[in-house]
Structures are given as C-alpha cells and as structure tokens.
Amino acid sequence: MDLYDSRAWGGGAGSPISSNDVNTLELVQANLKRRWDKPFGEASHANLQIGRMTLNLGSRRLVAADDYRNTTNGYTGFRTDLHWGNGLDVVAIAVVPQIRLPETKADVLDNRGEPDLETTAQRLYGGILTWPISKQGQATQVTLIRFEEEDRPTRPTRDRDLTTYGFRIFREPKPGQFDHDFEVYLQRGKNSLSSLQTAQLRNVEAAYIRAEWGYQWKAAWRPRLSVEYDWASGDRSGETDTRFDTLYGMRRAEISPAGILAAIGRANIASPGIRLELEPTPTMDAFIGWRGLWLADKTDGFASTGVVDRSGRSGDFAGQQLDARLRI
Template sequence: MLSSVVFLTSSVFAQENEERSLGWSLHIDVRLRSEYLSDSFRIVAPATDQLKFSRTVVGARYQASDWSVEVEVQDSRAWGAEALSPIGTDDINTLEPIVAKLAKQWSLTEGSELDLSLGRMTLDYGSRRLLARNNFRNTSNAFQGAHLSYVSPSARAAVFYTLPLQRRPDGLDLESLRDKEIRLDKAGSGERFWGASIDYAVPQADATLATYVFVSALNDEPGRPVADRELATLGARFLWADGALDAEFEAAYQWGESLASIFSTPDEVLDHRAWFTHLHLGFELWPEFNFRLAYDQATGDRDPFDGRNERFDRLYGARAFELGPSGIFGAAVHSNIRAPAVRARWQSSESQAWLLSHRWLSLDSPRDFFVTGGRRDSSGASGRKIGGQWELRWRWTPKDTSFVVDLGGAYLKKGEYFSGAPGALLNPAAPKDSQYIFTQVSWSY
C-alpha cells in the first residue's frame, strides 16, 4: 500500500525497496501521438485542430554501492499547429536534460535507508495531483535543487528545496518555440518550490495516512512577466483497501498572497485562501473490472472585487490520469471546478485494457475564470454548468514486445455557460460540442 503514496525523486530508473543493480544502465523511450480537436471550448481556437507530437527520452545511470550518477535527456516536439492552436511549453521542449543528478544512499537499521539527491530531477508525490512527473503531457516538470528522503518498511519522510526549471523558449517567443529551437531551460531565482512530507502505512487496517506541506514562490524576472505569488499548501491523504473495495480521500488548504494577473501592480496584492478535495470509492464488481464513484472540487474566486483570491493554485500536478486527457483538449483542471464522476476500468484480455468515464463539470465560482477556456463572466450571469464530459480509452500491449498502443477520445457536451459567457461571439464554434480523438504508439528499451 505504501508504494502508492511514496515521495521520491522520480526517473525511469526509480526502484522502490528493491536491490539496486550496480554499474551502468540505459533507458530509451519513444512516443508518437496524433491529436484531433473540433469545436474547442477555448475563447481563441481554430474550428478544428490536428497536431502530431513526439517525445523521446534517453537516460543513463551509473550505480555504485552507495552512490549514483544519473542523466536523462527528453526531446519533445510538435507539428501541424495552426496560428490559434493552444500550443506552448507543455508540448515542445527540445533536447532538454531534465535529470542530471548525483545521489548518495546510506543504509540504516531494520531495512531503513536515507537518500540524498543533488542537481536536476523530476518529482512525483502521492496522488500526483499537486506534484508530478507528467506522463500524458508531452513535456515534464523538472526541478533543480536538493531532495532528502528517509524510507523504512512502514514509513517515508522527505524534505526538498528546488528552483523549478523554466522551459525555454517560452510563449513570449512563440515563433522560436514553434520552430523547435534548442535552448537550455533556466532555473531562475524568481521561482522557488520547497516542502516536506510524511507517509505512514497501517498494515493492520490496510490503510495509508499521509500529510505534506508545499511552499511556492513566483516573482517577476526580466523578460518573464508572471502573476506573483507566495503560497503555502498543507494537505493530507487517506487510502484504504479491503478486498473488492477501495477508497481515497485527499484535501489541501492553501494560503498566502497572490496577484490576480500579470497586469496587476504590487500594491494590488490579494489575500489568498483556497482549498481542494478529492474523494472516491471503488468497487471490484468482478475480476479485472473496477467501478468508481468520485468527486473533485477546487475553489474559485468568489468575488473579483473583494480584495481576496480564492482560486486554488494547482502547483506542479498532473491531471490526465483523472480529469481526462490534456494535450490540446484538457477541459478540466484542479482550479475553480466541481466535478462528480463515474468511471469503469476493465481488462478485456491479458493484453487489452479499457476505461470509460463520465464527469459533470461545473465552475465552483461562476464569477471566476473557466481556467482552461480562458473565459470569465464577472457578473456570474452565465451560470456554472460547463457540461458533461465523456472519456473512452483503449490500451493494447502486444505480448512479448516493447510496444504499447493507445486509442482514446473525449466528448464535451457543453452546458449553459457557453451560451452566455463573454467570448462566445469571438469563437463562433463555442456553442457546439467539443470532440477530441488521440492515437498513440510508444516503445521502450
């Protein structure tokens, strides 16, 4: 159970409670994906969009008895973008060393271990909702700094201090980004991220308890305008499984100061108070078939004129594993949202897996932004209902090969929000339902 919530410096070489192989090891992963989207929900978007993506990861590590050196280079590219395509650093980052670190391990008593990592790294924590190495997204969050973890048979504790890597070129130099120019990502002092966590397994109850605190600071730097923030996020997570039943509850509270936008001045700083929660209950109705009821909520800003900001900041988390495919779709995100859901996952054969889900999407605050759509009705008159989102995925893992084939799609049946929200006239396709399809092939060595 503990393996589902551990905090580690993540890489393709990550091993949990396993004896390490000494000497050199090599990993290669290649992924190709095609995405199609029609009638986007965004305020600015082409009527139809079709893009091709590639992601190649090459990594090498040398492991000695109690220390290791690791380097991992990721190359992410995209083709076919139109002038209004929602493409950016989430999609393109060419020849970037996302991992370049030195690690030292100390074996302690009773199977416990202390691990220190220094350098560039990727990070995963727990549910991955607030801190993750991205899987579906074409580029990955990466950090530069130090990470110290303690692991025992029943618990894990960790502390870290990092400077998040700013992917270059960024959206301010869109021509260079789309031309896939090679520039080394930058760890600037204007963006800092640190925190600590404790995870504890309770074997007699088949449960895991976890708590964490993350602190994020983001400030303007020359050539990089941002909405400044100084935020602390305190959260807790509970997981339980007993035979055919499983449950998870996670909640986090966020406080500090933030600016409403990049156009705000320093004297317009807002008091920041926000929260998010996730709850689900799963049932194994028969072997290899799991049915889940779930609810996600992340607060939005209730009043744009009251001097406070209640919009939850999702930090460096992932969403595609839970809220639907991201890429050029990505209607749902852990910010200003309410999203009850039903989901079914099953294995139709040894090599084939399926997922079918439906989410009812609405705004937590109708006066705040629909974040991924770039729309806001400050009066709240357009209502909350974003619509109903269907998702279907199929994965085929051919036996005795290193290939994985994924096919999937999403359908957003738009709600009343799109008939009255500002921006509908700028995007004539907005009232029509959004349709998204992706095909993907990956190979690893």
C-alpha cells in the same frame, strides 16, 4: 540521465501549441543518487538525490512529472527519502522548477532549441509524511508544500507566495476489496492580480477536495468501478483570491487529458463522476468514465478554459465529459 526531444509540426499562428508541447533536446534528468541501508534500524533506508530530476510526490496533485503531455515537468535541486521499518515514510524536497524555453509562439512553432531556465526566482520546497494505519493497506499522508515566485527583469510573474497544507487518507485498489482516496488541501499566501509590476497584491485563501470510492473484483480483466468527486474553489468577488492553484500537479490520471486539450483542471470546479477500469492482459489496460462539470463559483472562469461570465447570469453548469482510453 533523461534526454527529451518534444517537437510539433504543422501549427499556425492560431494554434494552441506552446512550450507545454515543444521542448527540443532538453536534458530533463541528470543527477547523483546515494542510498544508505539500515540508518534507523532493520528494514530502514535513506536516499539522497541531487541535480536535475522529475518528481512525483504523494497523490501527484501538487507536484508531478506529467506522463501524458508532450513535455514533462523538470526540477533542479535535492530530494531526500527516509523509510522506517514500521512503514513510516518521509519525503523532503528543495528545488527550482525548470521553466521550459523558448516561450514565444514563433520559436515554439519553429521547434527552436533553447536550454530550460533554472532560476531562484521560482522556488519549491516542502515534504510529505506517510504512515500506515492498518494491515489492510490503509495509510495517511500529511503534506506541506511552499511555492515562491518573483519577477525577473525579462520575465514578469504573478509573484505567487503560496503555502499548501494537505491531509489524505487512502487505501490502494486490490482485487476483492473496497478502496478509497480522500484528500483535502488548504492554500494560503499572497499573489498579484496579474503579472504587471503595478498589479495589486492580494491575500490567498483557497481549497481543494478529492473524494473517491471504488471496488475491484476478483475476476478476469480485474474490473474496478469507482465513483469520484472533485471540488476546487473559484475566485469570489472581494479582495481575497479564493481560486485554488494546483501548482505542478498532474491531471490526466483523474480529471482530463493534458496538453492541447487542457480545458479541465483543479480550479473553480465541482465535478462528480463514475469510472470503469479494466485490465484485459498484463500489458493492456482500459477505462471509460463520465463526469458532470459545474463551476464552484459562477462568476469566475471555469477550470482552465478562461471562459468567464462576471455577472454569473450564465449559471454554474459547464457541461459533461465522456472519457475513454485503451493502452497497450
């Protein structure tokens, strides 16, 4: 069981504080687990989890428990994990994402407690298949995630009905070797132009690409240098929505801090970067990174900022980000 108590003080009417920052006395995790050993032969196992839980699936770019923001993402339903002795792994989920409450600015600023909402008007299900392809730690993943969303009488939505297909090939960082992480998502389905009940329903065709190459040295502080590139489609003019939706994916580990600073995310972005990571002690790590920021489509809003020039005359360069962290 995990009980979260996330609060904020000193905010005013113009504060960006929201339910992403405040979630008072919330039982985010309360579930039952069962494990079976050797169901598929030696070194195999199966796990079943039912109830309220947090989730971190695959690369965490679609479904994650945010470990940086003041609150986290919670889900209610079931998860099953199957592992074969040859390294093959299957994860399957069928959950409803918990909607953090309260949502009104006045209640959030007052740190008002209200149980998070569990409703079948939002549904998330799918799975990830992972298998090793070399003895050097290289593996491949295939992802299929469905998200369905409908209006409730008191909560209008964009009626998203999205299927996201993913393919990933990666090699985890280890001292003395090169590593890489390449993942591509194709997103198809429908959504509404806005949350109004009369809003036009549109087809969705969007995509996201992540590419990263790195090397970690066998040396004190375990330095690792990597270059990376993120591209997420923006919404072009036309009847089809081409803006990528990262659903419940994390952003801090790769792109930008979450929470109040959540200006950069996986939508309408083209961003190369470079990063140096260090581990001075077993309990301390640090990194410094730079990335350039461009719009994938200059007529759509940049990333998560809401800043948009429909004429496109402002160009596609959005700026630069210098990011550093020391964690003890």
